[in-house]
Amino acid sequence: MIDHHHIDLSDDFPVDCDDPLLRQLMNRRRMLVSGMLGAFSVYALVHEARAAAPALDSRLPARQWIDRQEELAQGLRSGAVSEKSWHDEVNRLAKEVDIASLVAEIRRARVKPAGQRFMGDPIKRKIRFRDENGMPMKLAYTAATFTFDPSHVITPHGHKHMASAHMVIDGKVRVRTFDRVGEKDGALIIRPTGDHVTGPGGAAPMTTAIDNIHWFTPETQSATTFDVIISNLDPGQDAFLIQPVDPLGGEKQKDGTIIAPLMSFEASMDQYPSTK
């Protein structure tokens, strides 16, 4: 079993891919942009983003977003940035980023399909951004896109030794989150923390301390999230651990927590289809 919706940390990105999905995203974005900016074409916007020129509006250009994510990832790893601060900053950056310029950066990145899909997993692609000279960047985080059709789902699961943030860049996604309160006899003790539908610019960060369990289902015919993944946060431990759990089949406690049994990836897919 692969690591569900997360990705390996390999630096091997042999495939440059002019991805049809990203073309579609850009076309959709072009319609939006042309409505707002009149004579400006998306190509002008892409050119501006590539040159790291001032954004056409007040949104944060992708280059700055990538660099700020790097500072945050390094800070989280070193302990200079708390998990709470990392959540707050990631959410703020998601609201500020110019998604059109981020999509442009994804298009010029090295993009590699992330192996064989498992059951109802969304389609995963590893993203390695290029610097201003076109060279692949080495960052403290890995990046990926996850594209959903209506049958795809990221089933509820917890994590260890890592942090991640899904940000919607296209379509709408229902995000359900839970805190990890403890562990007990083959189960996680979890507390519901959120259940909402979010669109472009909405982020769902996850750390050990906050929203450690999450669950994503698409709300539109297609939806894409862009993910920042920081693994190896606990020296001497595995790079990361993904733990599917069963919140709906769990035992509700008087204090609002749920004793949610751990389950296999296969059982998780069977019990949590995209329509649930």
Ligand SMILES: [Fe+2]
């Ligand atoms: Fe996850």
